Amino acid sequence: MWHTGYGIEINLSLPDLGHPDRPDLLQEIIIGVSERDPRLLECLAHHEQRACLSESGGKSPWMFIRRGRVGGRRPLVASHLPITHKATPAESAQHRATKERIVETAGRYGLDAEAEVPVANRRSVSDAVVTGPGGLRIGWEIQYHHLSPSSVHRRSVNAVEHGITPLWVAKDRTASLIDRAPWARVDDMPWKEIADGKEMVIRGGYRHLEVWKCLPSSERHCLLSEGAGHCGAIHADWFIPALCLPEKKPVRIEDLVLQSATGESVPVYVPSRGNGRAGRHMWVSAADRALWEEIVDERTPLPAVPAEEADDVITFAEQEVDRTCRAGEDSWFVSDARPLRDLDQPTGGFTLPRLPAKRSSDPMWVTPVERAAASAALGCPPWELGLCAGCTQIMRRYGRNAAMYCTACRAGLNGR
Numbered sequence: 001m002w003h004t005g006y007g008i009e010i011n012l013s014l015p016d017l018g019h020p021d022r023p024d025l026l027q028e029i030i031i032g033v034s035e036r037d038p039r040l041l042e043c044l045a046h047h048e049q050r051a052c053l054s055e056s057g058g059k060s061p062w063m064f065i066r067r068g069r070v071g072g073r074r075p076l077v078a079s080h081l082p083i084t085h086k087a088t089p090a091e092s093a094q095h096r097a098t099k100e101r102i103v104e105t106a107g108r109y110g111l112d113a114e115a116e117v118p119v120a121n122r123r124s125v126s127d128a129v130v131t132g133p134g135g136l137r138i139g140w141e142i143q144y145h146h147l148s149p150s151s152v153h154r155r156s157v158n159a160v161e162h163g164i165t166p167l168w169v170a171k172d173r174t175a176s177l178i179d180r181a182p183w184a185r186v187d188d189m190p191w192k193e194i195a196d197g198k199e200m201v202i203r204g205g206y207r208h209l210e211v212w213k214c215l216p217s218s219e220r221h222c223l224l225s226e227g228a229g230h231c232g233a234i235h236a237d238w239f240i241p242a243l244c245l246p247e248k249k250p251v252r253i254e255d256l257v258l259q260s261a262t263g264e265s266v267p268v269y270v271p272s273r274g275n276g277r278a279g280r281h282m283w284v285s286a287a288d289r290a291l292w293e294e295i296v297d298e299r300t301p302l303p304a305v306p307a308e309e310a311d312d313v314i315t316f317a318e319q320e321v322d323r324t325c326r327a328g329e330d331s332w333f334v335s336d337a338r339p340l341r342d343l344d345q346p347t348g349g350f351t352l353p354r355l356p357a358k359r360s361s362d363p364m365w366v367t368p369v370e371r372a373a374a375s376a377a378l379g380c381p382p383w384e385l386g387l388c389a390g391c392t393q394i395m396r397r398y399g400r401n402a403a404m405y406c407t408a409c410r411a412g413l414n415g416r
Helices: 025-029 089-108 149-161 191-195 253-262 286-296 368-378 389-398 407-414
Strands: 063-067 076-080 112-118 125-131 137-142 165-170 183-185 208-213 234-239 265-271 279-285
Touching: 089 112, 089 125, 089 137, 089 191, 089 253, 125 253, 149 165, 165 253, 183 279, 208 279, 208 286, 253 265, 265 286, 279 286
Parallel strands: 137 165, 165 183
Antiparallel strands: 063 076, 112 125, 125 137, 208 234, 265 279
């Protein structure tokens, strides 16, 4: 294609685009069309006054750059305007209806909410910002069309730097924002149903923490054994509501509007533990996050500038410039489908050490980690654990020998 500003020919298959004297050229031309002159990049055939198939078809000879996906490679691809990644009218209506529903929901709960809020440095605009009674600001980003991973990271970091917790909303299980920032996925439904108040369940992005003892009687699989074995350790992992034992009630978008602003639901980041991914962002209850942070002894970061990800690494074939306009030729360049990112799978979890790493100086005080371990060993949720501190100390030393517990705790245990 042709750069009308510099009057140069650009070869997207070369790392330097054919211009080693212009090291910033790629960054200049890869930005969105809304941020530059839409006539900056021209079809080479049109520039050379040859047949431009796009123009002859009633469309534009002007171009933009997208990242393709072919067999694991990410080449740069020149495409003709109109911009194919811009929201369609149907997507725009969905986007607007979702934004209005979030703002109206916040108002019903007595929360301050405002639409189209520019972040302090005006590098981005949040679709809606909901402010809780404690001053917590949640920046809702409704993203119903594709956005690059680098854009998700950049906009999330920009929000965090200005005191806003980002909350991205997707409708597509292949969306690049999934796991890369605090997110929620809803059903793809017509805008009219969104506006009319049809139930919008959070299908992905909200999870619950479960802690269990790895025994043959456990309904959960061992996190350490590839087979059907049981290691006897205590595991912790995150599950979507439908896969919890017992199944949890689904979270609706109205629930998340209220709970995120009040701090009842909070973002958590779960690092990868051996599966090759950087980690996952998700929304969870504040109680679950507090317990998780005690278990793994890690605090939860909000999005920060990451190392370069595979989805952002551009590959170059280093070929001669193709001077023929191939607009509309499906066989010329067909990108692989984007992979599913929201798979509903557990995160990989965490296995507690045989003895909790953190012990209290007060022998009668039970830490949240010890409480989680005790609840898993005794087969009851942490909030139902009826052991007194003294019996918990006995459990630590002697295990599940109920005869050694006090009368009150023994009666409670025998009743479970």
